Amino acid sequence: MNISEHVKIVEAIAPQVGAAITGDYISLKKAGHVTVLVHVAQGHADPVAISIEQATAVAGTGSKPLANAVPIYLVADAATSDAWVRQDDDVEYTTSATLKHKLVAFEIDASALDVAGGFDCVCVKTAASNALNVTSAVYLLSDLRYGVGASAIVD
Template sequence: MCCIPEKDKPLEAITPQAGGAITGVYVTLRDAEDCYVLVHINQAVATAVDITIEQATDVEGTGSKVITTAVPIWADQDCASSDALLRQPDAVAFTTSATLAHKLVVFQINPSHLDVTNGFDCITVKTAASDPTNITAAQYILSDLRFGGSTPPTDITD
């Protein structure tokens, strides 16, 4: 295995959409060593955006609940002026600044961060309601796939 998507599989989590409360696609982490959740926000109105990661027991969202183990987070609060992803304190959620800017927030989720004892192996990304003119999109990057290859197995069905 040499390249995306054979080793690191990108998946759409949230299609670009206006800033209501948004729930992304649920994805299983059973075949990945890590999952990076990349959230893009084009903030047109000065309203902070709350981002959370939830866990579930299947890709239908059964038993969905907020993760309880703090995870690594990076953020670029103004992509137009810098490409620096600044390390944030580990947390279970992130709130952007209210500054008008294009933002990128990255969460690193290891499957061990989930409630594996109770069968939780799926995640979703959620944003709380924001101003309708703020546009949000997100993707997952499943890394170090256990079963890669030219056509990796699906991760949006159980």
């Protein structure tokens, strides 16, 4: 399978250091599932808190935390391992203080959003951390309704 032809890949957070970060919002109107993949190059023992929010539009309208816990996976030391370890389901995750390159994946089905309330968009956020911690993230949309050509960054 060619990932570029079957999965819509959208940048959520360009590599950034330390500050609180709000990633771009994407719409799940055209996808049934999104994996939010966060990479943390932790250069300081200040943990990084990561959360997922939902909104009613890609402008962030009515943004609030996800109400339903979702599966979270972790690679605690991506320099030496590629083994994903299931964490407790939640809407947020905080890394350990260990100085490692970490991968965190949130697995979100569109049905986990407050659909009855009109919520169909998501975004990833990080709380402020040390300037030596570099964070980036991408959205990997699957179960596409209209193929990879349909935009996820518009309502």
